[in-house]
Amino acid sequence: MPKTLLFASAILVASTAALAEPTYVVADRMLDVESGKYIANPVIGMDDGKIVSVSTGAAPDGAEVIDLTGHTILPGxxxxxxxxxxxxxxxxxxxxxxxxxxxxxxxxxxxxxxxxxxxxxxxxxxxxxxxxxxxxxxxxxxxxxxxxxxxxxxxxxxxxxxxxxxxxxxxxxxxxxxxxxxxxxxxxxxxxxxxxxxxxxxxxxxxxxxxxxxxxxxxxxxxxxxxxxxxxxxxxxxxxxxxxxxxxxxxxxxxxxxxxxxxxxxxxxxxxxxxxxxxxxxxxxxxxxxxxxxxxxxxxxxxxxxxxxxxxxxxxxxxxxxxxxxxxxxxxxxxxxxxPHESVPGQFAVMVRLGMTPLEAIRAATINAADALGQKGQVGTIAVGAWADIIAVDGDVLANVRELEDVDAVVKGGKLVE
Structure with a gap:
C-alpha cells in the first residue's frame, strides 16, 4: 500500500476510535461503598475497560446500554x-x-x-x-x-x-x-x-x-x-x-x-x-x-x-x-x-453475625481490600478511572447482606459476564 494511503488509513482508525461512544450501565440504585449511601438511577459510563463517567438520570439516546433496571449495583x-x-x-x-x-x-x-x-x-x-x-x-x-x-x-x-x-x-x-x-x-x-x-x-x-x-x-x-x-x-x-x-x-x-x-x-x-x-x-x-x-x-x-x-x-x-x-x-x-469457590459469598453473613454491619463486611471486600492490595481507586469502587467491575443484586444489601449470595449480573472490564 502507498505511504499516503497507509497514513490516511491510520488517520481513519484513530478518528473512529476517538468517536467511539462509551457503553453505559443503568440500574435502579447504586451503593456508594465510601459513604454507605444509595444513589438512585445511576448511569455508569465505561470505555476501554474503565469507568469514564458516573452520573444519574438516563443514558444518552442511542448509546449501548447494559440494562440492570430493577437491580442494585455495587463494585465487583x-x-x-x-x-x-x-x-x-x-x-x-x-x-x-x-x-x-x-x-x-x-x-x-x-x-x-x-x-x-x-x-x-x-x-x-x-x-x-x-x-x-x-x-x-x-x-x-x-x-x-x-x-x-x-x-x-x-x-x-x-x-x-x-x-x-x-x-x-x-x-x-x-x-x-x-x-x-x-x-x-x-x-x-x-x-x-x-x-x-x-x-x-x-x-x-x-x-x-x-x-x-x-x-x-x-x-x-x-x-x-x-x-x-x-x-x-x-x-x-x-x-x-x-x-x-x-x-x-x-x-x-x-x-x-x-x-x-x-x-x-x-x-x-x-x-x-x-x-x-x-x-x-x-x-x-x-x-x-x-x-x-x-x-x-x-x-x-x-x-x-x-x-x-x-x-x-x-x-x-x-x-x-x-x-x-x-x-x-x-x-x-x-x-x-x-x-468450594462458588460458596465464598456465604462468608458475608458470618462476618455480620460476628459483629460487622453489612456495610463493613462489604467494605472489607471492596475498598479495604483494594487498599491492602495497593490498588485503591482501581478496583473495589465505582468511580472514574477505576476498572469497570460491577455486580448487581435485586435486593437491599444493607438490610440483608445475604443478597450477595445470589448475584444476578457481573460486569468485568465493561463487559457483561456470560
Whole structure:
C-alpha cells in the first residue's frame, strides 16, 4: 500500500476510535461503598475497560446500554485469600490420582466460578507448578473467563514447615522450591517467585491446618527471617502476606512489616494492638469450618487435619470479633479451595453475625481490600478511572447482606459476564 494511503488509513482508525461512544450501565440504585449511601438511577459510563463517567438520570439516546433496571449495583468484590488450583473434594492423599496438569484446568474452572458469583478480583496466595501464573496470563489475553488475579506463586516457608511438602516420604524427595532456612535464602526465594510472575509474596510464619507434622500455633520462621522477606518484598514494590495462626508468629510478622496477616486465629491482645498501631490488615477465613468438618472426612481429609480445624475454628471466630471491635483493619479472605469457590459469598453473613454491619463486611471486600492490595481507586469502587467491575443484586444489601449470595449480573472490564 502507498505511504499516503497507509497514513490516511491510520488517520481513519484513530478518528473512529476517538468517536467511539462509551457503553453505559443503568440500574435502579447504586451503593456508594465510601459513604454507605444509595444513589438512585445511576448511569455508569465505561470505555476501554474503565469507568469514564458516573452520573444519574438516563443514558444518552442511542448509546449501548447494559440494562440492570430493577437491580442494585455495587463494585465487583475482592477475595484476598484464595487457592484457585485446588478443590476441597480432593483432600488428604486423594489428589495423587491425577496428573499434574489436572490442577491447571481445575484452576480455570474455579476462576470462572468465582467471577460468576461476583468476585472480579482475587488474590491467589499459594499454588503449585505455577498453575495460576499461566491462568492469569490466559485470562489477561482473553482466552479464558475469570477475575483479575493478584498471584503469589509458591508460598515461602521453612524446610518441613506448613508451606513445604509434608505429606510424602523421603523416597519421593519432594519439597517446595520456595523454602529457605536463613534470611539470605529467603531473600533469594522472594526474587525467584517475583521472577516467575509473583505480584504478592506470601510466607508461612507458623504451622497450619492442612499440612502434616505442623502445629498451627507454633512459629516456623523467626523475626530475622520474616524481616528479610518483608524487606525484600517491599524493595521490589510488592506487598507481603503472612500465613500466621499462632500469637507469637502473628506478632513477629507484624513487627517484620508484613502488610496482611492471613488467618490470625490465635491473635492475642498485644497482637491486636500492634495490628491497629501499624495499620496491618487481618484476613480471617471464618466461614469454611462447617464445610471442612461436615465434608472433610468424606473428601479424604486426614483425622490430624480435622482435629486441627476443630482446634482453630472457635478461637479464630472469637478473635475476629475482638479485632473488629478494637478497630483493626479487616479484609475479606475466604481460603477458597478449602471450601468450594462458588460458596465464598456465604462468608458475608458470618462476618455480620460476628459483629460487622453489612456495610463493613462489604467494605472489607471492596475498598479495604483494594487498599491492602495497593490498588485503591482501581478496583473495589465505582468511580472514574477505576476498572469497570460491577455486580448487581435485586435486593437491599444493607438490610440483608445475604443478597450477595445470589448475584444476578457481573460486569468485568465493561463487559457483561456470560
Amino acid at each position: 468484590l475482592i477475595d484476598m485469600h484464595v487457592h484457585l488450583d485446588g478443590r476441597p473434594e480432593y483432600g488428604g492423599y486423594s489428589g495423587l490420582q491425577f496428573t499434574d496438569r489436572f490442577w491447571t484446568f481445575l484452576a480455570a474452572a474455579n476462576a470462572d466460578k468465582m467471577l460468576k458469583v461476583g468476585f472480579t478480583t482475587v488474590r491467589n496466595v499459594g499454588d503449585t507448578d505455577y498453575n495460576v501464573a499461566g491462568l492469569d496470563q490466559a485470562i489477561e489475553e482473553g482466552w479464558l473467563q475469570g477475575p483479575r488475579i493478584v498471584n503469589a506463586n509458591y508460598a515461602l516457608g521453612a524446610t518441613g514447615g506448613h508451606c513445604d511438602e509434608t505429606f510424602l516420604p523421603p523416597s519421593f524427595n519432594r519439597k517446595s522450591p520456595a523454602v529457605g532456612d536463613s534470611p539470605e535464602e529467603l531473600r533469594k526465594r522472594v526474587r525467584e517467585q517475583r521472577k516467575y510472575g509473583a505480584e504478592v509474596i506470601k510466607a508461612c510464619a507458623t504451622g497450619g491446618v492442612f499440612s502434616r507434622n505442623t502445629a498451627p500455633g507454633i512459629q516456623q520462621l523467626n523475626l530475622e527471617e520474616l524481616t528479610a522477606i518483608a524487606e525484600e518484598t517491599h524493595f521490589w514494590g510488592l506487598k507481603a502476606a503472612a500465613h500466621a495462626h499462632g500469637a507469637a508468629g502473628i506478632k513477629a510478622a507484624i513487627l517484620a512489616g508484613f502488610d496482611t496477616i492471613e488467618h490470625a486465629s490465635f491473635i492475642d491482645d498485644e497482637g491486636i494492638r500492634l495490628a491497629k498501631e501499624r495499620g496491618t490488615f487481618l484476613s480471617m477465613d471464618i466461614f469454611n469450618t462447617e464445610y471442612t468438618l461436615s465434608e472433610g472426612e468424606k473428601n479424604g481429609v486426614l483425622k490430624e487435619n480435622l482435629d486441627k480445624e476443630r482446634l482453630v475454628s472457635k478461637a479464630q471466630r472469637d478473635n475476629f470479633s475482638k479485632a473488629h471491635k478494637a478497630g483493626v483493619k479487616m479484609v475479606f479472605g475466604s481460603d477458597a479451595g478449602v471450601m
